[in-house]
């Protein structure tokens with residue numbers, strides 16, 4: 001495959017190296033779905049598996065090849081005729097196909113793993129690539145453990161592979177050992193020293209053992225590599241491979257510094273990431289670049305304020321460019337400020353005046369201090385509660401209740417502000433709710449009111465969820481419902497009861513004006 005001087009070939013190995021992650025095995029149907037998505041994304045080469053590894057691998061590479069249209073389908077094979085033939089038999093069904101063959105070139109691998117002399121390795125490169133070329137046009141050769149290989153020997157191996165017909169030369173950082181500057185120099189050295197290098201495309205295949213897989217790959221591109229091997233979500237052996245989404249978005253976002261193109265439709269990145277995560281069961285860490293759930297989320301007030309004024313203040317790419325349609329996420333939490341809170345309220349349909357906004361904001365901050373996640377429903381409950389309480393005559397100022405085992409009766413201590421006056425009491429009850437409600441009735445006499453309903457439900461999930469309590473009171477044929485929300489169920493209960501009491505007072509006022517103030 002040839003490429004324009006600035007076109008970077010994206011070679012996805014999620015189905016081969018990605019599947020080598022312990023626990024990431026995929027079945028045929030799952031591999032077909034991923035391959036279809038990769039092709040739709042515009043991946044140039046899909047490494048679909050290692051056909052000699054098993055009947056299952058052979059079948060999946062063959063089936064993927066049969067369905068492929070535009071992507072080249074590739075299989076991996078050791079430097080042996082058996083592997084290469086099996087690989088060919090699987091990939092040959094694809095209209096565009098490639099054989100990828102490899103052998104180790106580092107002193108350590110040659111001596112201990114292959115137990116071969118360097119000259120014998122060079123001979124194997126020649127014979128394996130020649131055999132592969134007798135089967136297909138497009139042969140890729142990899143120098144396994146390339147980054148720990150002696151430079152002179154690496155040049156000799158690369159020259160041999162190209163002379164035998166390889167048109168892509170891959171220099172893997174098999175153990176994730178190199179660093180960007182060193183890798184740059186290695187690619188640059190090959191470009192300058194290997195006499196027939198212009199007949200091949202240099203490829204990178206970086207592992208992430210030091211967290212440098214993407215940085216190393218980009219460094220190699222800057223040195224002249226024009227194929228990057230990568231995987232969705234950075235899946236792969238040990239710490240994984242370079243993440244496709246990070247490579248693609250880095251090239252797209254920093255075109256000013258790295259003027260290279262890929263053929264990837266980046267809008268499909270999120271879909272591919274979620275699919276691979278769901279199929280493998282490997283969840284994506286929340287702070288993972290590009291595809292983590294927090295990659296476009298903003299929690300702190302200063303950032304949220306900046307985002308509301310201009311998204312470019314804190315986002316270097318748009319969520320839409322990676323296929324997130326819910327736009328940037330302003331997540332309210334304890335670090336949020338008034339601007340973001342007000343914006344969230346208007347998105348939820350609330351327009352509060354300055355005073356009400358300040359009161360609601362204070363309650364929101366208190367809630368965020370107590371609660372890990374503040375959801376929209378929490379805010380709705382909080383604001384409804386706040387709005388409801390404006391103009392209430394009876395307000396809670398203090399409440400404490402004892403409860404637990406081996407306590408005969410529970411004691412509630414309560415202070416209420418009624419029309420501006422503070423009143424206090426202590427009451428005993430059969431359980432904390434009973435004690436609390438008795439305390440209210442001692443301060444606010446309600447001789448004819450009956451409790452018809454007391455209901456608690458959690459607004460959101462988790463043990464720190466807000467409780468929303470509904471209390472229904474009936475007095476002489478008039479029924480009112482009171483609501484209260486708080487992370488403390490007892491406080492929510494008292495607030496709900498008081499809300500109902502306040503509504504009853506309003507009904508009394510309407511019915512008998514002479515009763516105003518008769519508390």
Ligand SMILES: CC(=O)SCCNC(=O)CCNC(=O)[C@H](O)C(C)(C)COP(=O)(O)OP(=O)(O)OC[C@H]1O[C@@H](n2cnc3c(N)ncnc32)[C@H](O)[C@@H]1OP(=O)(O)O
Pocket residue numbers: 017020050052053054077078079080102103104113114115144174237
């Ligand atoms: C860095 C990488 O990602 S490399 C790819 C890793 N992927 C895989 O290993 C895919 C899954 N592998 C398998 O299913 C099996 O290992 C097989 C089918 C490939 C081979 O299985 P076996 O024949 O039982 O051999 P085993 O895996 O135990 O040992 C590997 C053999 O291949 C040899 N070998 C390793 N790499 C190469 C190579 N590139 N070219 C030729 N021979 C190689 C080893 O020296 C060893 O040979 P030996 O048996 O003479 O000592």
Ligand SMILES: CC(C)C(=O)C(=O)O
Pocket residue numbers: 017102142143144145170172173174175205207
């Ligand atoms: C065989 C090559 C491409 C590889 O996977 C590696 O070296 O990590």
